[in-house]
Amino acid sequence: xxxxxxxxxxxxxxxGAIASLNCTYSDRGSQSxxxxxxxxxxxxxxxxxxxxxxxxxxxxxxAQLNKASQYVSLLIRDSQPSxxxxxxxxxxxxxxxxxxxxxLTFGQGTILTVHP
Amino acid sequence: xxxxxxxxxxxxxxxxxxxxxxCSPISGHRSVSWYQQTPGQGLQFLFEYFSETQRNKGNFPxxxxxxxxxxxxxxxxxxxxxxxxxxxxxxxxxxxxxxxEDTQYFGPGTRLTVL
Numbered sequence: 001x002x003x004x005x006x007x008x009x010x011x012x013x014x015x016g017a018i019a020s021l022n023c024t025y026s027d028r029g030s031q032s033x034x035x036x037x038x039x040x041x042x043x044x045x046x047x048x049x050x051x052x053x054x055x056x057x058x059x060x061x062x063a064q065l066n067k068a069s070q071y072v073s074l075l076i077r078d079s080q081p082s083x084x085x086x087x088x089x090x091x092x093x094x095x096x097x098x099x100x101x102x103x104l105t106f107g108q109g110t111i112l113t114v115h116p
Numbered sequence: 117x118x119x120x121x122x123x124x125x126x127x128x129x130x131x132x133x134x135x136x137x138x139c140s141p142i143s144g145h146r147s148v149s150w151y152q153q154t155p156g157q158g159l160q161f162l163f164e165y166f167s168e169t170q171r172n173k174g175n176f177p178x179x180x181x182x183x184x185x186x187x188x189x190x191x192x193x194x195x196x197x198x199x200x201x202x203x204x205x206x207x208x209x210x211x212x213x214x215x216x217e218d219t220q221y222f223g224p225g226t227r228l229t230v231l
Contacts, residue, residue, distance in 0.1 A: 031216040043206055043222040044159075051216050088159065092216070101171040101214055102149040102164025109158065 001026055004091050006107035015116050019076040023089030023107055026070070032092040033065060033072045034104065039085045047087075048074065079114040086111050118143065120209050120223035128229045134195040137226045139207035141188050147212025148190035149220060150182060153204040165190050166212040194228075202230045 007022040021035075032051055036044035048063040050056045050072065056063045062075040072091075076083055090104040121140045129135050141148050149172075150162040161174040165184035182192040188209075194201055204227050208220035 032218075034219070036222075043204075043225045046219060046221060049217070049219055090159075101166065102147050102210065102212065102220070103161045103172050103174070104149070104151075104159075104208075104220060105161070106159040 002107075003027065003093055003105045004089055004107040006087075006089050006110045008110070010111035010113055012113045012115060013079050015079060015081060015114055017079050017114075019079045019083065019112055019114070021074040021076075021087050021089075021110050021112070022071060023073065023091075024071045025089075025091045025093065025105075027091070027093045028067070028070060030067075030070075030091050030093050033063070034090040035061075035063060035072075035074045036088040036090060037083075037085045038088060038109070044088055076112075079112075081114050081116055084113050120207060120221055122205075122207055122223040122226050124226060125224060126227045126229075128231065129197050130231050131197055131199060133197050134193060135197060135228060136191055136193045137205055137207075137228075139190045139192075139209075139223055141190070141207075141209030142221060145209035145211055145221075146188050147210045147218075148184060148188065149208045149210070150190070150192050151206045151208065152176070153206060153225075154202075159206070162192065164212075197230045199230050201228065203228060 035047045038044045050063040060077045064073045086109040089107040147166045149164040164172040184190045204225045206225045208222045210220045
């Protein structure tokens with residue numbers, strides 16, 4: 001089992017729709033969860049971070065965290081063609097149960113395409 | 117506030133050579149993490165430096181090494197290059213507090229091609 005898994009893509013949604021991206025993680029002790037967006041040929045750009053169970057909203061983006069079920073999701077409302085990119089879920093995992101300094105474990109990414 | 121910078125942006129080397137990549141963190145950030153990104157393996161953690169000390173290391177061979185200077189700038193070195201080392205090398209900076217809110221911000225990356 002991979003430490004961080006994302007729903008396989010690619011995901012294609014029409015403009016204006018809600019895009020839903022999911023991620024599960026293996027370490028129950030994980031505390032920090034991040035969503036990055038990566039355009040083709042570019043570096044990852046932070047979209048959202050979440051640390052507590054529940055929802056966190058920022059503009060058109062909502063991150064949801066459920067530690068009991070070990071999943072984190074990202075919803076993009078009113079999707080735009082400019083949202084077309086690869087979305088990376090990242091988790092700070094420390095298998096020793098302590099603090100894993102500077103190490104993020106990434107999922108394989110979900111490619112999102114928003115078509116007009 | 118200036119972001120993370122990496123130099124060079126592109127590099128072409130041949131097998132057996134060595135390469136040094138540089139990363140300057142966001143002002144005030146003391147932690148620099150390095151990652152390798154390939155189409156097959158995705159983003160993988162190489163190592164992290166804080167206050168000139170390596171605090172964490174991923175599962176890469178000893179050919180991959182790094183260091184950090186007193187101004188928090190970091191370099192990574194790959195010796196005896198192999199074709200499989202062709203990748204996008206990313207560095208990310210953060211405060212390095214170890215607190216869960218500590219967030220990493222990525223530089224533009226260095227695209228290394230090994231021929």
